[in-house]
Amino acid sequence: MYQFGGYFQQYVDAVLKNYVRYEPIFLTIPIGFDGSTVSQRLSVFTPPVDSDCLLFGANVDFSNSAVLLKITDTQSGYVWNQLQSNAGATIAGTPITAIAGIQTQVMPVLPLVCPFFLSRQSKLQHDFSNSATSLTTGGNITWNGIKLFA
């Protein structure tokens, strides 16, 4: 299957060719849902990293398919999500279960279709929206990848 970018080894090799070595990296970002505000919206960013990274997949430590997420690469402005509202019903993001694995499930880290290159000048902006009915409290998202050393 496509576990950790198996589809695109050529892309990963082309990126790695430009670096001397790499090390695993795990970027964890606390979300900070208060657990009491309905549909609470929060923006959190990946922590600063002093090297380029290739991100392969993500995990969250809660199980709530009504939590929505929109991701933006701050350097290029590329937004990962296309959100289609339905007449008056708008959605603030993609259900988290389509982007990140859930810790209690068979696939706790959900791989991206193709690894994402995160430049050291950039960050990923995560725009979270909590559920309107069954609220999540706290929450963390972790990106699983490799740190690239030039």
Added chain:
Amino acid sequence: MERNQTLRLNATTMQNPPLPVGFKLDKIRLPYYESISVGTPTGVTSSALVAGYRYLHYTSPVNETIELYGWQANFQNVLIRIQFSETRGDIWIPFYSTQMTAVFGAFAQAEPVLLLPRPYPIRPGSKIQIAIQNTGVENISNTIITLVGARLREIIR
């Protein structure tokens, strides 16, 4: 005219994403998720599939090729039947006989995103028509389906 020149003339062409210095490939894939709120709107943020109703939805037309890898839904019900076709292609499912569980992955399953046998390129401007029918007797609320794919981007040098 070369492909790159065509792209430069296109006012809606996106800028290149960050790449390593010396990167050689001409095309890269960027993450692409399209989430669609399906059914009857029931509030400002939610929709529901009403029992017995049929719905038609379309993915958004994009000016780059989208590679479709799989589908995910934030609900699962074997009584939901679906039908797909492509507006600039052919019909993928001819009848309302396919249950959603054969197409859409769910987070509690081994494959949260259920993959297609092979990635399918949705050509620029084309759309996937998604017909959904709730054949059950109960409404299903908070219904969002997600196309999981990659945006194929040509690197302009």
